[in-house]
Amino acid sequence: MWRTRTQVKITCNPTIRIQSIWQLFSLALKLVLRRIDASAILVLMLAPTVVLLVGTSVVAGGFATQAQTVASLLPSGEQRFTAYSNSSSSPSASVIDFTVYTRLRDVNGVQWALPFLALNGTASNRANDLTQVSIIGTNITELISVKSAELTGGLANSSSEVDVGAISAKVLALGIGDNVTLNVAGEERTFRVAGIVNSSSQYDVAVLLPLEYAWQIWPRYTGTLSYVEFSLSPGGTQESLGSIRTLTSGGLYTVSEQGLAPTISSFANQVSGLIGVWTAVLLVLSAVIAVSASFRILSVAGEEFRVSRVIGAKTSTAKSLVFYELLIVSAVSVTAGIGGGVVAADIFSAFLRALSGVGLTPLVDPMRVGLLALASLCFIIGGGGGTLFLIFGRASKNLISYSS
């Protein structure tokens, strides 16, 4: 603005009084429209971050829905669980009471339950080849049934017999009828190999014996288990799970063999988490751009502010005028940003389909988009309004010295 030394006589027109917020708002709107070029530039500065926010949210929503759909189409089958002490880092290191098994077995809806006592030790054959093994005390008959295992030879049915896992048998070159020496915590004992079990599971690298004989041979473990594996029948049910949760709430940890569905669902959660952080970054960015936009609003509307004060408007009225202009520009920016974001998401998915044949349908969640719009508006008004508030103090003082 050019400064002049010309004497200007200003007559205060008492009829220029803003009666209501609506009048002030409509005046601000007129000023914004009158400076349509400058206003459009401000909108174009603020809208892109909202476009990114909304567009990202819509695309991410489509991705999450697609992931959930894929997950729901996967077969779930029998639900299998492993329960062990929650004070242990792993089932094999856990110690729980045998009654946990009996209570789990008796829950309505539990198809089968297996107790396991896992001991760490070494096994050696007649050639004294030594290898680390797990020594498992369990119900071998039921284990074979549940794991659909193949048994070569017979079941161990005395305290001097064991069944050896198929891989351990090969490592130790053991056959049926051979002897194997097991060492658990310094106690050595020799057993006869009654059978070889091929279960396609971790029990193929273990040595198995009936649980009651394990307690008999190593009495310090009597009445204790390491973990319990159990299964719910396909029909059951939330009630069964509830009973199990109650049972296991005191000191037990339950791991489920969940299938691929939860893993795929977790992919959607990963993307959602990343989008959340990205959203926060964009909101801060929108506030920063709003600070800059408010400088521009003030430099353009500052003249109106000064003139309105000179002809008698109150300071609060003049400040409100400028603030309403910021409000209008912010609202238009957010509205344009929402529209732009939805369109951008559609264009994004169309391009994706054309380029790689991948179908990703954007999901417009009105609630989420509304919340994002509100958050953007708050950040923009907060950034811009705060800046105006800080700057106004100086402007007011300058104006007072000018008018006097």
Place this chain on the structure above:
Amino acid sequence: MSLGQVSRILRSKKALVPLVVILVATSAAFSLSSSILLSIYSVQSGAALGQSQNIVVVSQRGSSTGFSGELPLSLLGTLSGLGGVEAVSPEVFAPSVILGGPVMVRGVDPTSFLQMQQLQTLDGKINNFSSGAIVGKDLAAKYHIHAGSTVSVVGDLGSAGVVDLRVSGIFSSRTLLDSELVAPLWVGQWLRGFAYNSVSLFRLKIDPTLTSASLVAATVSSIVHSAKNTTSTPTFLPGSLLSFLPSASSTSDLQGLSVLVQPSSSGQFLSSEFGLSEDSVWLFSALVFIAMSVALFFSFQESIESARREFQTLRQIGMTLRALVSKLLAVNLILSAIAGLCGWVLSVLILAVVPGLESFQLAFYIVRPFSESGLGLPIALAVPVAEATVATFLLALRLDRGRNASRYWLWESGGNNAAL
């Protein structure tokens, strides 16, 4: 007319500070976005299967990804006998869960695997893990695993229950393998739900001077095509871990088999199922670029428009357009370069400090945007500088078109006063 005078004009209009603020913020956003997107892209395009110039992957044709197929272990003998093949590693990929999070467990024969892969030992021992497992450094860091730990793993596709594995060592490979847990082949088979005579794929180390991926593909296809229906039992080297596998009992397996050599990257799974592909990463980058560029362009426009009268007056009193543009361009370029650098530094700080950004999980792989942040610097510098150049030229030309400063001033001040 010096650069300082031009910057003083802009500063007097309170245009410089907002412009710098926006430049720093958008540069930081650009750099942050590029680091995150580049790290995602590294997963999409990365050789998660382990293929490279002299490592050829053989998988089942028709499977949705390279690691979701199934091949007979008996193919090992056929592949080992091919000319130019130095080593063959049968591998099983088992998507699993460890400590509540997804993980890819790779079941291998330790001897042949270590012939394929250059691994650096970070903790413990990695040369013999036949009774336990070794863990990549990214996975180890995420779950605080060290040599001697016992980890419990549950397979997504198997029914083996919880498998406890003792970690014998931690390794670094500078590949996506650093997000995986590597265990004996049978562990992968348990977790994957495979029988002992099945694997997911084979990796072949070839001598590029003697053979190539296409030659291997042609040879394998012809062998498979002419295979008769016979019972086959794979034969292994003495002492190999594979010799401890229970014998294959099914009939073969080679007849009717369809193999694919050098399948696409691991991203194929994410692409086909969720639309998270390389193309989508690039498209999203373009969206971010366009959106931020609009904000930047109009910020530059604002700064120049705010001093429109001054610049038009300068033109009126004889300053050439060329001189004005060159001065404006110089100021904007310097500002852009400095702000771009500051923005990049800010983005690196954000990546280092904000939880969830320093490293995050994408499917089975752990990505570290921080490691890609160096690539964000040229982007953080180049984009504002390019925007500054384009905006300055366009806007200076616009200024020149509306050169009647008096008429503009009268129109604007008359309009504003009338509103009140």
